[in-house]
Amino acid sequence: MADKPHILxxxxxxxxxxxxxxxxxxxxxxxxxxxxxAAMRERLANERIDLILLDLLLPGEDxxxxxxxxxxxxxxxxxxxxxxxxxxxxxxxxxVGADDYIxxxxxxxxxxxxxxxxxxxxQPAHPGEAATAPHPGTGETIRFDGWSLDLGRRELKDPSxxxxxxxxxxxxxxxxxxxxxxxxxxxxMLMDLTRGRxxxxxxxxxxxxxxxxxxxxxxxxxxxxxxxxxxxVGYLFTGSIERP
Numbered sequence: 008m009a010d011k012p013h014i015l016x017x018x019x020x021x022x023x024x025x026x027x028x029x030x031x032x033x034x035x036x037x038x039x040x041x042x043x044x045a046a047m048r049e050r051l052a053n054e055r056i057d058l059i060l061l062d063l064l065l066p067g068e069d070x071x072x073x074x075x076x077x078x079x080x081x082x083x084x085x086x087x088x089x090x091x092x093x094x095x096x097x098x099x100x101x102x103v104g105a106d107d108y109i110x111x112x113x114x115x116x117x118x119x120x121x122x123x124x125x126x127x128x129x130q131p132a133h134p135g136e137a138a139t140a141p142h143p144g145t146g147e148t149i150r151f152d153g154w155s156l157d158l159g160r161r162e163l164k165d166p167s168x169x170x171x172x173x174x175x176x177x178x179x180x181x182x183x184x185x186x187x188x189x190x191x192x193x194x195x196m197l198m199d200l201t202r203g204r205x206x207x208x209x210x211x212x213x214x215x216x217x218x219x220x221x222x223x224x225x226x227x228x229x230x231x232x233x234x235x236x237x238x239x240v241g242y243l244f245t246g247s248i249e250r251p
Contacts, residue, residue, distance in 0.1 A: 011037040012126055013055060017047045017073070018062040018088065027060065030115045031122070044068035051077075058084035058125055060118070061105070063096055071100055078104030082172045084125040088113075101215040106175040125175045127161060149185045151246035152233070154224065156185055163224075171223055176201070176216045181224070184234060184244035193241035217242060 014031055016024050019042045028038045039054065041047040044065060050056060059077065063070035074085055087100040087108040097108035106125045109118060149156040153166030161178055163171045173181065179201040183192070192200070194213045221228040235243045 011035060012057040013037045013039065014122065015039050015041060015047065015050055015056045015059045017041045017044075017059055017065070017070075019043065019066055020062070023062075026115070027118065031119070034119055036122075044073050047073065051081075056083060058086065058122060060086050060088055060109075060122075063087060063089045063100070071096060071103060074100050074105050075103040082174070084122075084175065086121055086125060098212050098215055101176065101212060102219065104174060104219070127175065149182070150249040151185060151188070154246070156181060158182065165224075173223065174219070177220045177223070180213075180216050180220055184242070185246065185248065188244050188246055188248050191237050191240050191243050197241070 014036045016027050016038065018024050018027075018040075021042075024040045024042075028040060031038045039050055039056070041050050044067070047059070047061075061070055061074060061077075065073070070087065074087065077083060077085060085100075085105040087097050087105045088111065089097040089100075089108055090111050097105075097110070100108055107121050109121055147158045149158065155164040155168075156162075157164075161173075163173055163178070163181065165171050180197065183197060183200045187200075197213050217234060218228075221231050221234055225231045225233055233244065233246050235245055237243050
């Protein structure tokens with residue numbers, strides 16, 4: 008039981024909680040439910056949680072503030088769950104550190120695919136767990152300008168060798184840039200290459216991830232030298248890839 012990834016559903020809609028709990032339990036996950044921010048905090052304080060499905064609209068608390076609070080304390084997986092009318096808020100969720108978002112109404116298979124994608128970065132904590140299959144290219148390390156990007160461990164180290172925590176979206180985006188150095192990538196291409204168009208076609212989703220990634224790898228995020236903006240087109244990765 009303890010070896011199963013533990014999913015916490017934070018939602019005050021009992022029908023949705025019951026539906027998700029039953030489905031994810033059948034898919035081999037351990038599942039807990041919290042109907043409020045207070046209940047969520049209690050779960051986090053007393054149990055190991057691997058990923059949170061966090062509804063944006065909770066009684067008395069803002070899901071975005073909860074996401075910001077979680078991310079300030081932990082690198083746990085966060086998937087925002089939002090109504091169609093709340094897509095802008097969901098993208099703000101990406102800006103504060105959520106890994107992904109799902110819009111209601113959703114298909115259960117879509118939820119499962121998103122969860123598996125986010126959990127890939129936890130693969131070392133769950134060896135042999137089918138739901139956390141390693142990233143394609145396991146064993147490969149991409150090095151650029153002193154940085155080291157380990158695809159198997161899904162780990163980034165800075166030039167001093169210190170690990171730099173990345174969310175799933177940030178990691179996938181950096182891998183995509185590092186695999187296409189010197190090439191201008193527009194937002195549609197980045198969505199195709201990172202998520203296979205699982206995201207809504209919404210420019211700010213990519214822009215939010217780029218902004219967060221810059222804050223982690225650029226000496227001066229407002230004057231980036233590694234991930235440059237190409238006005239009206241997209242982004243250009245200028246890192247010097249070290250060839251083996």
